[in-house]
Amino acid sequence: MKLAWYGTAALLLSEGDTVIAFDPFGGIPIHSNNPEICPEGCAEPFRQASDVFVTHGHFDHILQIPSIYGNTDTVIHATETPCATLQSHGIPRKRLDVIAPGSSETVGAFQITAYQGRHCQFDKRLVIRTALRYLKPGHLRKGLRLLRLNRQYPENGEILFYEITCGDRRLQIMGSMGLDDDETYPTGADLLVLPFQGKSDPVHYAASLVERLLPKAVLLDHYDNSFPPMTAQVETSGMERLLREKYQIPCCAMEHGNNGKKYDMEEMTL
DSSP: OEEEEOSTTOEEEEETTEEEEESOOOOOOTTOSOTTSOOTTTHHHHTTOSEEEOSOOSHHHHTTHHHHHTTSOOEEEEOHHHHHHHHHTTOOGGGEEEOOTTOEEEETTEEEEEEEBOOOOOOHHHHHHHHHHTTSTTTHHHHHHHHHHHHHSOOTTOOEEEEEEETTEEEEEESSSOBOTTOOOOOOOSEEEEEOOSOSSHHHHHHHHHHHHOOSOEEEESOSOOSTTTOOOOOOHHHHHHHHHHSOOOEEEOOBGGGTOOEETTTOOO
């Protein structure tokens, strides 16, 4: 089972000839005039996927799906709200598979099970810091457009947490840095992919999630500056150090797949 990261929460998972994508999104450069189009060169890796699994309906998870998969047979698996959004943007209903917590799908050698997740709740300090970035020259207009997109692409509380099994390996994927208080998650997965964005001080909050799931290893994604000025690069070294020293759980920030980086769960050492 091989995993590659392409910015934000966008992942490609492969086993043999089977390739599936999670939240494919190529980012929105500050100079972009058409955020719905996946930037040149970014869409190609995602088009390998026969199936796409969506964690939730925010724009940085589904905005570019129509431009990436508009003329393909790729099946999109998502909850009701993102499916409705994607259908309104041209994805045919027959290619949308409405799923919910408790759903389980088989794609090739992968068994994908969905659990109820939760979106990260932004704190006041982070909101203020983000608002100040909008004041930089050239950022205000782009920032306001991103705010409009955020309203147009709601998540409606429909956040999924995925566990993928392949043989005797278990991988868990979160689309946002939050867990549902009432959900019972399986523990002890071989690898957890954890989005590291959404708190002004994310380290101890994220560590509490890891403590609940107790994975054998953690990879951090969504820490990058993929759509400024709403985002900023997040320093990950404190999280890596805390998990290693306090919990003896290996942790590192994912390297971008455009650099040829793939994580092989049979060989991976962090």
